[in-house]
Amino acid sequence: MTKTLTHLARLEAEAIHIMREVVAEADKPVMLYSVGKDSAVMLHLARKAFYPAPPPFPLLHIDTTWKFKAMYALREKAARDAGMELLVHQNPEAIARGINPFDHGSLHTDMWKTEGLKQALDHYGFDVAFGGARRDEEKSRAKERIFSFRTATHIWDPKNQRPELWNLYNARKAKAESIRVFPISNWTELDIWQYIHLENIEIVPLYFSAPRLTVIRDGMLLMVDDERFPLQNGEVPIERSIRFRTLGCYPLTGAVESHAATLPEIIQEMLLTSTSERQGRAIDHDQAASMEKKKQEGYF
């Protein structure tokens, strides 16, 4: 009598297998932790993969100083609950030059996230970094390997990716080269939400709708999270019932008006909605192949 595994059971088993391969073959792995829902799922899977041992690698948060306050609060707690070391890196050059999303546009992402990530990986000497990217998020991600090889200067070459067959992953590399590994590549947004629901995983409260102070700017619904938010002429923050489908730097992340306050309600809203998840992210709208270009430069 066979037992048909559900799609979530198979996705979970695949992610755990990937994480164990990394730990067995990497010299110094790290898990990139962004505090978002995908990171929350990835961290939960890591705890499962190595139980009863704690995950044998630290968490690394590439901080831009512009995350939502609620994200910083959960960051500390999640690491503590998992029994893992939490490393936080902020690009010192971006701090010195006061790089911010209001004045510097795409330079903000480049300096804090792309450069910050490279600095941190080089500084600590991590050779493999787990990331929570999914193939359903964006077109160039759909073609990226689970083990995504990077040169010593962190460059991704989409035309020269290693073939990835069966569940055999080639983790060999020269010194200074590194590999980004995406254990939840094959998960969809619905899978993530459903798994959070089934496994009762703690996520940032911003994913649930609540009355929050907001302004509408350039067609995006932005939350006024702290006093650094510069109001433009005539802008008056208004309290709206909002939530976030995706969380990044708060001035770059659009909210949606919603009354979904529970996970089933969120999933319901997501299934009935008509826009994709990354629509709320400014980063993708630069140009058609913008993510592919950013990834080649070293962005996750």
Added chain:
Amino acid sequence: MSDATPQNGFYKADDLIASDIDAYLNVHQHKSLLRFITCGSVDDGKSTLIGRLLYDSKMIFEDQLATLESDSKRMGTQGQEIDFALLVDGLAAEREQGITIDVAYRFFATEKRKFIVADCPGHEQYTRNMVTGASTADLAVILIDARKGVLVQTRRHSYLAQLLGIRNIVLAVNKMDLIAYDQAKYDAILAEYTAFANSIGINDFTAMPISGFKGDNITERSIHMPWYAGPPLIAHLETVALDNDADQTKPLRMPVQWVNRPNLDFRGFSGQIATGIVRPGDAIRVLPSGKTTKISKIVTLDGELSEAVAGQSVTMCFADEIDCSRGDVIAAADNPPEVSDQFESTIVWMADEALVPGRAYWLKLGTQTVSATVQSPKYAINVNNMEHIAAKTLELNAIGVAEILTDKAIVFEPYANNHVLGGYILIDKITNATVAAGMLHFSLRRAQNVHWQATDIGREAHAALKNQKPKILWFTGLSGSGKSTIANEVEKTLNLLNRHTFLLDGDNIRHGLNKDLGFTETDRIENIRRVGEVAKLMADAGLIVLTAFISPFRAEREMVRAMMPEGEFIEIFVDTPLEVAEARDVKGLYKKARAGQLKNFTGIDSPYEPPENPDIRVNTVEMSPVEAAEHIVRQLMPLK
């Protein structure tokens, strides 16, 4: 009816989502997962079909649709209509050239299943990409352009799908709208494909006429083709049997990925079960050591499991403390897989730099990584017509059959039985690139495959005719101890006694049979193995064989003893202290060795392990060679 859209589409998010989300979630979380590939030649409409599947299952959002509509007008190939292919061709280079370079993975769901579809490129130069996509697929949809029929690409993709062991093949005859839904043309294509498929061993496949562009026979049966009685594509995908279910019915195999040892009280073995089912109390065997124990518990964060099945990632504990580490395989105790170091294999070459026969590559199979060399291919396969062609190497995208040797034995199963223990990759040791993928057919161990040919005149008959009992008189001792001299005296005496003898002398053998061997430890071992085999054949012929070799290692002398019937191997220790042998230095070798001109010289920089219980011992300090020979012959009596 066939023109499904998000507004009236059969597979749009169902009403349950709005009315009872908890009930919907309960249904959805019990869906199974099917992975499939779509393949076909460049213009067969693969990307369009996938775009259609995503569109019809409402996996395309408004913002994506808006982008798609504007992109379609700007660079689409369908005039003012939506070009679904643009949804799938993600890399900028692909969009510019209008082709699919790399495998793209897409996700969609219906009421019954979730699907991961890998869109595989069609050109011959992307064979490696298709093989990559096919390696994880349960099913392959092979597209044919109804206007063109069975093409070279159709044959190539069918062959590759079969090669990678995909059990379910769907032949989708696409673009039926462009041939006016003509049944006769469809039947002709089907007949042609059936003949070809049977010729390469595909005996079972499902054929259907479709239009990805118009939506015919995708989610619903097409009103344009009432003559087609089978299910539409989606219905077939929803009900076809999963490989994962079949894997559970096979014997247990789990490659060990990682040993979980958080403290002294816990030792668990982590891995993903490849095949079979395991429960606490089951008897298991750890390969390659062969040690057995029982499973004491299966540990997870959510508590201990009473059962785990193929596909699950688990951590198991043993009842006994037996050795087990990464690379080992935990298997059913009564039905373990084979262990071997020599195989026949199909190899798909994936690198620009061609295969170098004899070069060492890393071979990764399951969680085992070993050094391996590929012999010159027996033949390469022309993937367009399946002909075998002579080949000295394998170039990029070439597929061939060759022998492969690993430097240590690995646990394996034929790929046809087990993809996890039969599929491997080769990694270049310098560049670390994945250069090839392979599928093991079977082990080539000579011991398993070369059977002893029985002959009518046996060793007893040979010996009876010579009126003697065959023996091997194995002389061992340091260089210059007097082995050859004494053996020569013994043979002279035996000859006078009308015995049939033959003397194998170390130096003489190294001039011929073993002239390819040096004096390293490995070569010395091989030297003795060969002498042992030759001596055994001569003894089988009825002879009394005398051998005069330093034969410094106990293990090799014991190996030869073990080859012979009880009492026929006589170990004769020519016992001469090193200083005496060195003082004699008949051949001047000790002098050279001491001067560092001769490496690996026994007694100087290479060890000699004297026999612990020799059958005969002669002391050459006290005895002359003739006296020693007399002593030996006396011990051998009677010779019949």
